[in-house]
Amino acid sequence: MQHSFFQKTDLMQVATSPYSFHMITAELDHWLRDIGAVEGLLTLLVKHTSASLTIQENADPTVRDDLLTILNELAPEDRDYKHNMEGPDDMPAHIKTMLTNSTLSIPVIEGKMDLGTWQGVYLIEHRAHRMNRFIRLFYAGTNE
Amino acid sequence: MQHSFFQKTDLMQVATSPYSFHMITAELDHWLRDIGAVEGLLTLLVKHTSASLTIQENADPTVRDDLLTILNELAPEDRDYKHNMEGPDDMPAHIKTMLTNSTLSIPVIEGKMDLGTWQGVYLIEHRAHRMNRFIRLFYAGTNE
Amino acid sequence: MQHSFFQKTDLMQVATSPYSFHMITAELDHWLRDIGAVEGLLTLLVKHTSASLTIQENADPTVRDDLLTILNELAPEDRDYKHNMEGPDDMPAHIKTMLTNSTLSIPVIEGKMDLGTWQGVYLIEHRAHRMNRFIRLFYAGTNE
Numbered sequence: 001m002q003h004s005f006f007q008k009t010d011l012m013q014v015a016t017s018p019y020s021f022h023m024i025t026a027e028l029d030h031w032l033r034d035i036g037a038v039e040g041l042l043t044l045l046v047k048h049t050s051a052s053l054t055i056q057e058n059a060d061p062t063v064r065d066d067l068l069t070i071l072n073e074l075a076p077e078d079r080d081y082k083h084n085m086e087g088p089d090d091m092p093a094h095i096k097t098m099l100t101n102s103t104l105s106i107p108v109i110e111g112k113m114d115l116g117t118w119q120g121v122y123l124i125e126h127r128a129h130r131m132n133r134f135i136r137l138f139y140a141g142t143n144e
Numbered sequence: 145m146q147h148s149f150f151q152k153t154d155l156m157q158v159a160t161s162p163y164s165f166h167m168i169t170a171e172l173d174h175w176l177r178d179i180g181a182v183e184g185l186l187t188l189l190v191k192h193t194s195a196s197l198t199i200q201e202n203a204d205p206t207v208r209d210d211l212l213t214i215l216n217e218l219a220p221e222d223r224d225y226k227h228n229m230e231g232p233d234d235m236p237a238h239i240k241t242m243l244t245n246s247t248l249s250i251p252v253i254e255g256k257m258d259l260g261t262w263q264g265v266y267l268i269e270h271r272a273h274r275m276n277r278f279i280r281l282f283y284a285g286t287n288e
Numbered sequence: 289m290q291h292s293f294f295q296k297t298d299l300m301q302v303a304t305s306p307y308s309f310h311m312i313t314a315e316l317d318h319w320l321r322d323i324g325a326v327e328g329l330l331t332l333l334v335k336h337t338s339a340s341l342t343i344q345e346n347a348d349p350t351v352r353d354d355l356l357t358i359l360n361e362l363a364p365e366d367r368d369y370k371h372n373m374e375g376p377d378d379m380p381a382h383i384k385t386m387l388t389n390s391t392l393s394i395p396v397i398e399g400k401m402d403l404g405t406w407q408g409v410y411l412i413e414h415r416a417h418r419m420n421r422f423i424r425l426f427y428a429g430t431n432e
Contacts, residue, residue: 005292041282041284041329043393047404047407049344055193056241060229063235063238066235083348085348098342098344098388099388102407103343115189116191116193119246136402138329138395142151183295199390199391201337204373209371210379211382218362243387249331249391250333251333251424259335260336260337263335285295286295
């Protein structure tokens, strides 16, 4: 059966902690339920250049500890950067954003993101501060 | 001319070898032909956190050898990780997944992915074992 | 109100400089205006394996200098690669492409990409030469 074309967008806010992974899987599936999504594509865009998105292991918290350690080694704060006027954590935050994702597109099946059992969707805060971060949500597909 | 809205989804299985790139370009274009895709967007989501997706050079196999070497250096197995209960290859596999892609969205033109001449779509197996991996395929666009 | 389904595609050309970030935000929004986009999803695919896409800080040019420095350290030219027949800059360019993005999907709101204030869309040229690069643009959503 051919359903008609439906799309819906919203802005999601996440209050973050310094250097941390914030799982947003449940909030995203809740939003999909609210809008009556059935089958389609959910796209996320984090509207910042010092925070980013990733799909990662959702069970053992030490995985995120190790990921943060590696990101800090790939983009260390204790080196010289040309861009240093916004604090020692700012340029590393841009690098970490470049090496992960600013956007994600996730298929939605039977009203939920079709993630694997061990997958969660995360916003990663790369700054040393608590921040209010905004993520654009965009769904296109069929609805109830 | 305005075509009607069409979307189709499927689950693709890939039997992998340890630490290796698996080109899936032909299988994806075959699936697009099967469903009668004409112009639209193909989105892929690998449903695992220790395997990932990338678009890379499809001609010289030594390119993939060098890419694997670099990934191993960025996420070495012979170091201490907090998350180590699933073997020395597991945490590096999560890191390599974070540094590459869990999802890809590829425009489809005249029934095929619009890749450049030297581009291929790959699933990368980051674990030390043969695995069965699943990729969610989602096409939205026009059809025949 | 339910709009009808609209999609449009085009090929964008970018004349690059060696090792450099090229901001394409204005050209993309111009194209969206030309096609009468209102609300939808813009997907970009760079049709090369030695150039890539990223969303990054659009204000201070030293951010891009530091990003290029880091990319050069992650994929140095002065080491041995198996794949070396296309010059010392070629294999590093493939690595840099793998660590950044070949595709991006960006929500479009009120006719423009819904980027944050400090976000710009960039093509990154990883080769040591001036090149002509092609990006596939694909918009799906509503139109005027």
